[in-house]
Amino acid sequence: MKKQKSGNKPTKEKIFDVSLELFSQKGYNGVSIREIAREVGIRESSIYNHYKSKEAILDAIIDYFKTKLNQSGLPDEDAEDLMEQGPEVYFEVGAKMYIDQINTLEMEKIWRLVSIETYHNEKIREFFKKELLEEPITVWENVFQIMIEKKKIKPLNPRTLAYEYFSFIIFLFFEYFVLKYDEDFDSFMDLALKKLGNHTEFLLEAIKI
Amino acid sequence: MKKQKSGNKPTKEKIFDVSLELFSQKGYNGVSIREIAREVGIRESSIYNHYKSKEAILDAIIDYFKTKLNQSGLPDEDAEDLMEQGPEVYFEVGAKMYIDQINTLEMEKIWRLVSIETYHNEKIREFFKKELLEEPITVWENVFQIMIEKKKIKPLNPRTLAYEYFSFIIFLFFEYFVLKYDEDFDSFMDLALKKLGNHTEFLLEAIKI
DNA sequence: GTCTATACTTCGATAGAC
DNA sequence: GTCTATCGAAGTATAGAC
Numbered sequence: 001m002k003k004q005k006s007g008n009k010p011t012k013e014k015i016f017d018v019s020l021e022l023f024s025q026k027g028y029n030g031v032s033i034r035e036i037a038r039e040v041g042i043r044e045s046s047i048y049n050h051y052k053s054k055e056a057i058l059d060a061i062i063d064y065f066k067t068k069l070n071q072s073g074l075p076d077e078d079a080e081d082l083m084e085q086g087p088e089v090y091f092e093v094g095a096k097m098y099i100d101q102i103n104t105l106e107m108e109k110i111w112r113l114v115s116i117e118t119y120h121n122e123k124i125r126e127f128f129k130k131e132l133l134e135e136p137i138t139v140w141e142n143v144f145q146i147m148i149e150k151k152k153i154k155p156l157n158p159r160t161l162a163y164e165y166f167s168f169i170i171f172l173f174f175e176y177f178v179l180k181y182d183e184d185f186d187s188f189m190d191l192a193l194k195k196l197g198n199h200t201e202f203l204l205e206a207i208k209i
Numbered sequence: 210m211k212k213q214k215s216g217n218k219p220t221k222e223k224i225f226d227v228s229l230e231l232f233s234q235k236g237y238n239g240v241s242i243r244e245i246a247r248e249v250g251i252r253e254s255s256i257y258n259h260y261k262s263k264e265a266i267l268d269a270i271i272d273y274f275k276t277k278l279n280q281s282g283l284p285d286e287d288a289e290d291l292m293e294q295g296p297e298v299y300f301e302v303g304a305k306m307y308i309d310q311i312n313t314l315e316m317e318k319i320w321r322l323v324s325i326e327t328y329h330n331e332k333i334r335e336f337f338k339k340e341l342l343e344e345p346i347t348v349w350e351n352v353f354q355i356m357i358e359k360k361k362i363k364p365l366n367p368r369t370l371a372y373e374y375f376s377f378i379i380f381l382f383f384e385y386f387v388l389k390y391d392e393d394f395d396s397f398m399d400l401a402l403k404k405l406g407n408h409t410e411f412l413l414e415a416i417k418i
Numbered sequence: 419g420t421c422t423a424t425a426c427t428t429c430g431a432t433a434g435a436c
Numbered sequence: 437g438t439c440t441a442t443c444g445a446a447g448t449a450t451a452g453a454c
Contacts, residue, residue, distance in 0.1 A: 220419080220420095251419090251421090255420050255421075
């Protein structure tokens with residue numbers, strides 16, 4: 001569990017870390033192999049002993065991100081229990097889950113990379129579409145569907161409700177990672193949490209029975 | 210009023226048009242001076258007789274966009290009249306205004322350019338923040354404030370309502386211009402209008418007295 | 419206002435010595 | 437596994453003839 005110092009890490013891992021850091025700051029095209037090598041402390045030719053190409057580094061980062069995401073989430077039985085306790089409880093826990101996923105230094109970098117390179121890189125774009133938009137929308141649609149069946153909320157269109165809830169999350173993403181990337185992360189999170197709280201409160205008031 | 214053919218336009222205008230087209234497809238960094246020149250039908254050195262640099266072309270595009278935006282909008286008296294007729298009417302007209310602004314071939318290119326280059330270019334980012342986010346949020350906040358004073362809607366927090374309404378618009382922007390840029394514009398607009406309709410309907414139901 | 423020609427820089431990637 | 441050296445391609449931009 002000890003925090004490894006940068007000096008102890010294998011070179012391949014250093015390349016990964018440095019690339020993630022630089023890509024998330026300047027975008028993929030904004031970073032050169034030479035810059036990565038300089039930051040790692042080796043020559044650019046040595047990079048190719050660890051990764052076949054610059055794109056292979058990006059692929060490794062995306063794969064890592066995918067794996068991380070698939071490990072997260074709430075077990076179905078727990079979700080069922082939470083819904084039984086009513087929408088307020090579920091949303092409180094749901095919000096906390098998202099925030100815990102986002103609110104780490106490592107994840108912040110990778111969220112930003114995805115946000116800023118979504119258009120320029122097809123792999124990242126497909127990943128965003130499927131894993132960060134369509135999949136969550138479907139999940140939330142199911143959640144609202146179940147809540148309706150349990151008569152916990154009004155019988156509105158569950159897909160509309162999913163968009164009502166989740167599009168705001170995407171908006172907050174976009175607002176921070178693309179528009180306000182130069183602001184302080186903690187103070188943004190405070191404001192974002194407040195906005196998310198207002199949003200959830202408004203939604204709950206609108207759908208409660 | 211006649212539609213000028215490309216061949217009749219001054220070279221400077223051709224450079225502008227071609228650059229806008231290419232930038233909106235590939236992003237600023239994804240397009241070279243050589244490519245612009247090739248598409249216009251001149252040598253790259255000739256570009257510099259019309260624009261000082263590649264960046265100057267982008268600046269001209271942004272300026273044009275700003276001017277266009279400042280020309281749009283609804284006069285205050287008309288807005289006041291509409292609000293008097295209730296939120297349903299106002300939103301129907303408001304939605305139509307947005308769509309008329311977006312739904313042109315020329316505007317589509319420039320919306321997309323702004324969408325995809327917001328992170329990579331500071332001028333575009335500042336423009337997006339101020340003109341496409343903060344300014345509209347403030348406008349909508351005022352609209353909701355007035356509606357509350359007129360007792361047309363529930364006395365909720367007007368800024369929260371502004372975010373509830375407008376963040377969805379930004380989301381639709383992001384969804385189309387960044388995530389689904391390779392899809393057909395018209396069929397997307399159909400779907401987007403349906404989503405916007407659902408959203409507006411949900412919001413109106415939640416705030417009506 | 420357009421052309422040819424070219425300067426200068428930076429890029430990703432490779433060969434081969436150690 | 438790292439180094440030096442170098443390649444070829446592509447980028448922005450300029451000089452000067454026409």
